[in-house]
Amino acid sequence: VRAKGEPGSVGGFGEDRLVSTIARLLSGPRPGVLLGPGDDAALVSLGDRTGVLTTDVLVEGVDFERSSVAPRDLGYKALVVNVSDVAAMGGSPRYAVVGLGLPPDVEVGWVVEVVAGLREAADEHAMSVVGGDLSRAGEVVVSVTVTGEVAPNRAVTRAGARPGDRVVVTGTLGAAAGGLALSGAPSRDAVGTAWGRHLLRALFRPEARVGEGQTLAQAGATAMIDVSDGLAVDLSRLCAASGVGAVLRTADVPLDPALLEMAEAVPGTDPLALALGGGEDFELIATLPAGAVAGAAGRLRERFGTPLAEIGRIVPGAGLVGVGADGVERPLEPRGWDHFGG
Numbered sequence: 552v553r554a555k556g557e558p559g560s561v562g563g564f565g566e567d568r569l570v571s572t573i574a575r576l577l578s579g580p581r582p583g584v585l586l587g588p589g590d591d592a593a594l595v596s597l598g599d600r601t602g603v604l605t606t607d608v609l610v611e612g613v614d615f616e617r618s619s620v621a622p623r624d625l626g627y628k629a630l631v632v633n634v635s636d637v638a639a640m641g642g643s644p645r646y647a648v649v650g651l652g653l654p655p656d657v658e659v660g661w662v663v664e665v666v667a668g669l670r671e672a673a674d675e676h677a678m679s680v681v682g683g684d685l686s687r688a689g690e691v692v693v694s695v696t697v698t699g700e701v702a703p704n705r706a707v708t709r710a711g712a713r714p715g716d717r718v719v720v721t722g723t724l725g726a727a728a729g730g731l732a733l734s735g736a737p738s739r740d741a742v743g744t745a746w747g748r749h750l751l752r753a754l755f756r757p758e759a760r761v762g763e764g765q766t767l768a769q770a771g772a773t774a775m776i777d778v779s780d781g782l783a784v785d786l787s788r789l790c791a792a793s794g795v796g797a798v799l800r801t802a803d804v805p806l807d808p809a810l811l812e813m814a815e816a817v818p819g820t821d822p823l824a825l826a827l828g829g830g831e832d833f834e835l836i837a838t839l840p841a842g843a844v845a846g847a848a849g850r851l852r853e854r855f856g857t858p859l860a861e862i863g864r865i866v867p868g869a870g871l872v873g874v875g876a877d878g879v880e881r882p883l884e885p886r887g888w889d890h891f892g893g
């Protein structure tokens with residue numbers, strides 16, 4: 552839903568602007584706060600340990616349609632998206648609390664399945680869901696808050712990228728956006744194919760890169776962010792937080808192979824556009840000193856079987872530039888998902 556907003560409404564303001572306005576209102580030193588609003592997660596001092604805090608809200612009709620998502624998948628994803636934000640700090644998730652807003656017509660069995668999905672994701676990450684709250688709502692709202700831990704002074708924020716650092720990304724990109732395109736126009740042909748099922752699974756059952764985030768932190772990552780709203784927009788956010796620009800080699804962006812099969816079967820499919828602009832891949836973008844890339848890639852492959860692609864470099868200045876196979880540099884618009892479409 553990308554409604555044009557009235558002046559003075561959040562719709563006309565835009566999500567990033569609203570987030571920075573809120574962050575300013577909450578800014579200033581507070582006891583025990585190591586990192587306040589504006590990153591993937593907050594960092595707080597817990598005695599001799601560092602706590603990680605993050606939250607995410609999924610709203611029916613905006614983030615999902617009740618008719619097109621299995622409730623178990625919804626619960627699973629609601630937890631995993633938070634785990635991914637903890638991963639993007641180099642942390643380990645520990646506990647979750649869950650708020651549910653429910654229209655009165657929702658069946659109890661549907662809610663039970665949502666909770667089963669939350670539980671399944673929590674079990675996969677050795678986490679516990681320890682509480683929450685229920686309320687009546689006009690549409691289904693699933694709000695999950697996750698806490699985690701990171702070794703003191705080892706958290707990786709968005710703000711440390713330096714000119715000369717290399718830009719890397721885990722895994723492959725665009726699969727969730729491909730799945731979203733398929734789920735929007737359900738095609739029996741696509742769902743019957745291995746590539747179609749793979750793309751839909753990427754959409755409904757994302758994986759958070761927790762071990763990979765910790766490994767990248769150990770390898771000397773200077774900045775990190777997860778891909779929630781699209782490579783171009785999330786890399787732009789990392790660059791803005793670090794006060795740098797980036798040159799992205801578009802030919803090196805790792806496309807999910809299933810997108811290439813989708814492009815053959817579904818006219819108008821642009822795998823690179825899906826990888827750059829589609830969100831919800833929950834891969835990690837990191838910046839590393841040039842000399843650290845090969846070692847980090849080797850460790851990710853060895854420990855998790857996860858590929859690490861070098862896709863560009865950090866430069867002085869601001870903004871993103873894309874370089875295609877022709878070697879020509881073009882400004883890359885940070886287009887991605889904006890909840891308010893401003």
Ligand SMILES: [Mg+2]
Nearest residue numbers: 591636777779
């Ligand atoms: Mg994030």
